Amino acid sequence: MALGSLTAANAVITLTIPGLFNAPVQIQGFTADNVYEMPTVELTQTAMGVDGYLSAGFVFNPIDQTFSIQADSNANVIFDTWAANMLTQRDTFRVNGETTLKSIGRSFVCTNGALISWAPAPAAGKILAARQALIRWQSVTAVVA
Numbered sequence: 001m002a003l004g005s006l007t008a009a010n011a012v013i014t015l016t017i018p019g020l021f022n023a024p025v026q027i028q029g030f031t032a033d034n035v036y037e038m039p040t041v042e043l044t045q046t047a048m049g050v051d052g053y054l055s056a057g058f059v060f061n062p063i064d065q066t067f068s069i070q071a072d073s074n075a076n077v078i079f080d081t082w083a084a085n086m087l088t089q090r091d092t093f094r095v096n097g098e099t100t101l102k103s104i105g106r107s108f109v110c111t112n113g114a115l116i117s118w119a120p121a122p123a124a125g126k127i128l129a130a131r132q133a134l135i136r137w138q139s140v141t142a143v144v145a
Contacts, residue, residue, distance in 0.1 A: 010102040012102070013035075015096070016097070027078065031069070031130045038064065041062075041063050045059045062137060064116070064136050065137060082095075082118070083115065092114050094114060108143075110139070111139050116136045117132070
């Protein structure tokens with residue numbers, strides 16, 4: 001097996017937000033140490049009976065994805081526009097997305113998401129800090145890129 005690169009530098013991430021961004025928009029300008037985080041998701045729920053027998057069953061759970069966006073990234077305009085429209089219209093705009101990780105030859109199709117949280121402004125220190133955006137997805141499906 002050939003050794004390859006595991007870089008995230010060539011990742012391509014797009015979001016489509018019907019009613020705001022009807023065509024896919026590319027998210028760029030991530031922090032150097034963290035493009036996004038996606039924690040593990042519980043797939044099975046278990047219950048242990050008094051007789052010591054373990055029962056198990058599949059369960060659906062949402063998938064959280066937290067993006068870390070540099071303060072000077074153009075992607076801030078996308079999230080600012082999204083959040084501002086939610087506040088003005090007092091409604092949620094759903095989102096679909098795709099993350100292509102060229103280094104491993106896989107894409108991840110994200111469906112029926114919602115913007116859960118967004119930092120309204122960057123924290124200000126010696127330099128402006130990254131802003132965090134949390135999208136909660138209904139599903140994330142891996143496909144060969």
